[in-house]
Amino acid sequence: MKVTVIGLGYLGATHAVAMAELGHEVIGIEPDPRKLSALSQGVLPFHEPGLDTALTKTLATGKLTFKAAHDAESAASEIFFICVGTPQRAGSDAADTSYVISAAEDLARWVGRDAVVAGKSTVPVGTAAELKKRMDAIAGFDVHLAWNPEFLREGTALEDSLRPDRIVVGTFDQHSVQVIKNVYAPILESGTPFLELDVPTAELVKVAANAFLATKISFINAMAEVAEVSGADAVALAKAIGYDERIGNKFLRTGIGFGGGCLPKDIRGFMARADELGVGSAVEFLRNVDQVNLRRRDRVVSLANTELGEVSGKAITMLGISFKPDSDDLRDSPALEIAQRLQAQGAHLTVHDPVSLVPLASRAPELSSEQDLMAAVKSADLVILGTEWKQYREVDPAELGELVKTKTVIDGRNVLDVARWQQAGWKVIALGRNIQNG
Template structure:
């Protein structure tokens, strides 16, 4: 089989490398020449564990190549659309400019028998509209949503927990084409669901909305816990033992960020408004607001402790929106660091991978190259991203390197007992020792 992947950002680059690793002749197409040049050398334009090795293997074997010329997608058996759908400027809605441009530029190079498979997260109704555009070429369209976790994208692509095919009624050839692509994955017993276009579009945004709601629920409980003196981590452990609820995604802290959950729940709400069902998803607005309030609370807590100790220097550990990623899109940690700096505080930040991406967003933010540099001279230490690198810090050794004796754990990730034994006051969102707002 010959595979083309249109869009070589986070989703597309991973998918193209994965397709090549399955033995398919794969071409990745992107309009960004600099990005394509890096990918041709087997260098990913972002940090993702396992991807450099997968890329280099495909490039070296000759099964994977990258280009800016979309005509090289001609002759492919399956063409995946993997471009971004960011939040539209001045609106909560998804911006479909890149999806529309990808399909329109692809039309002259399609032929009968080719399958165009959308992977981008799009508002419900998009797939049918694009299928109508593709139909005159003799090609067909399916929607095959992705369910990648940043930091685990290679694993999630090659060993997904489910495959979803959104196809037109009676389009057995589209099902057969996707079955052929994913043959080795299906042989392992991976669940496969064949649904219509609308259901496939809703699967992705519904999953993200549910996860966002679960995270914001436990963060709402953290707000209450600080007021009444409860421990939100113990609360999460207790309710997480209920098989109907589960413990995953019940970690209270700074909340969610990144390029998916925030913009997807906003776009979902916006699409519901367009369909006359704004009240149906109205709760997502409060989910979003709870999430944003956690950032406010973290900033306020750092400011409060700086005032208490009579200092203005804060070390921010972590800038990526989650560990094992250099993605700072809508990152709570980066937002907290930026707001503290804009408030006149002296900030030094460190992240194991996100220095470059963070500086593109906040070029004035002082970002150093180690924990030791960040905490040197600090009055307060604030944890913004739960990297294992930070979990593994020896607090006894760190106490010898910094005058700071207050640690604000924005992720409930540190061993509070060990840090306390080393002489630090540890405050964490939703914990009983944290002063109420």
Template structure:
């Protein structure tokens, strides 16, 4: 493509797509976001998000008003096919129902639909979705088969590395850019798209399809392993004693290791790490490498055991008599600054406590609505005070700032009994114990 890139389409307007569309408009491109859900399109066109992401609603409204950003339903891609220079695929790759592999239905449909719809002389389709290795090569062949005669359509892969709560920053000022292409011309197009970031000397990693696909799942597998690593040591310190935070600090000073993601607690969740490590194991097994990623199964199991440990601590503090006891669960999203409850440890813990017979009151600053859709039987309340009122046990499962700043005085006179399980290991245990609380933390030996 010799002409400059001006028009960009984004297929899929979920978390990744809506963020990418708004940020591409912020970078000066004309952008159309495409989705099959008319309600989602109507909301986005009005500047309303169906999920929580700081800074994104304002950015969307800014560029809908500027005219650089539109959202449409276009099942056949007929509008963008003759308009877009670059088409980003940002649709989901959920875990297969009844399996552990990635469901490629939406990615395949987007690539095929675009190939059939593109009528410009030259266009580039860019995958951003997290996919099994080998997908880009397969889709490249599919696009070549389905494209219209007389047009040149090629494929590239450009994985995303967004952190929920920081997605706008991560898109506009990424810590690295990875592109998998099969031609210098396609790489040059993506250099145009990301010219502003490259002007700030953002690391640019140009590679082949397979490496670009593996980078994202490798990063997520490493982060999941790091979290489960420190939680494995939590199992040790819970048995023999010791300070898991000091242990993490000490090894984190080693620059080869680093301190990030060494926070012991109830483990990881969300829409990426759990499904991605499972999909990676499935894919390498398909490739005949059954033993290569077997350690990720233990990573997954350690993570799930942390939820069981939080529940076990709750039972211990209640002398194994949980039926009818009021328990306040603080935090239901898988992480703070998000409303995402997919595979959330907090929601899992709350649901299991409820199923065991407890009267569970849940409060999360952003996640109650989504959690209620997934597990409506819990009692969702709209404030911390409402959650802890007359509670016989408080369980902290997501480290929102509101909860990290809690002191014993904040709960005095509100709870029915001074019992607390800090499943994220974020509060000063000595302060709570001095104030007369029975206080348990994951990663710390509990002595009644």
């Protein structure tokens, strides 16, 4: 099929490559000249394991091309995917849908009568209905609009695109359903569930899923707060309750909490939209979810000050700065906020991260960074694990111990082998755990 993907950020670039991998003829539309140039040369403007190789391959086959704007060739597409961002609106919790509106209105001047427009951006419920009115008015006919939310996880995005656990579609007409089934046919043939919903429900699926996951993470971190003052072990608690099949153990890991470009802004946008609909009290609990999450960052700053007397003038090394491993995404990264706060209190921060130091230089130029792990920890008064990269879990603590000034580590993700680090002479501090150090 002929497919156009509008917006080549993290979601759009991944989706465009995935569509080409499935054998479709794909055109990616991206007005940003730097991003467009990089992608055209097979260079990803972000880190995502495996996607760079797939990008190079699909470009070589000719199945994937990029353009700065719509033209007659893209207008001939059978389906258009809108993948532009919906960031948190400045000065508000609400989602900024201006990019989606702009993309939809521009597309309405090009889209054909039989083509389908499938929105993949995460939007407030009710957005699709408003977009359809605008597009119909501009196009002069009934545009086939559908909503097809994405469920990508950074670090496994291409795999999630090609082998999703479900495909959700909300449509206004049956023609859209059939076209979307056609474009996803190779995936559906493998047995992936296809959920045909009404449009408002499809809009809600992504934000509802993220709200649930955020709640689960904050729940166990709330239990960590109780554990810290009662002598309990929140890691063992999570394991114990996770055996209950009604609860499950996924997302039940204590630490410095969630971040990134989705969960924080999605739950805040969800609350804002619920307020607009007059049912804000129904999701009021999400405010506590957000607050619990942010308090975990406060806790690490407090622990650092307690351990060092005060952090001013002390050398602190942050291991990992991205919001999660296998990503260079710094949006709402707990590790980054903690590092910036400690630096603001007078600490001498050095940051190490396998892939995020380039974006860090522009995002937080006040922070010093070091590409070599051993050099990063040299003479440190305190080491903080901020992102659970594999190399930090596997590093030899004895080797690190020979370089630091003080063998003290705050495990912000509860992933270190405590016994192994203690045997190497380290004092290990972890959120939600009362670890006995000799």
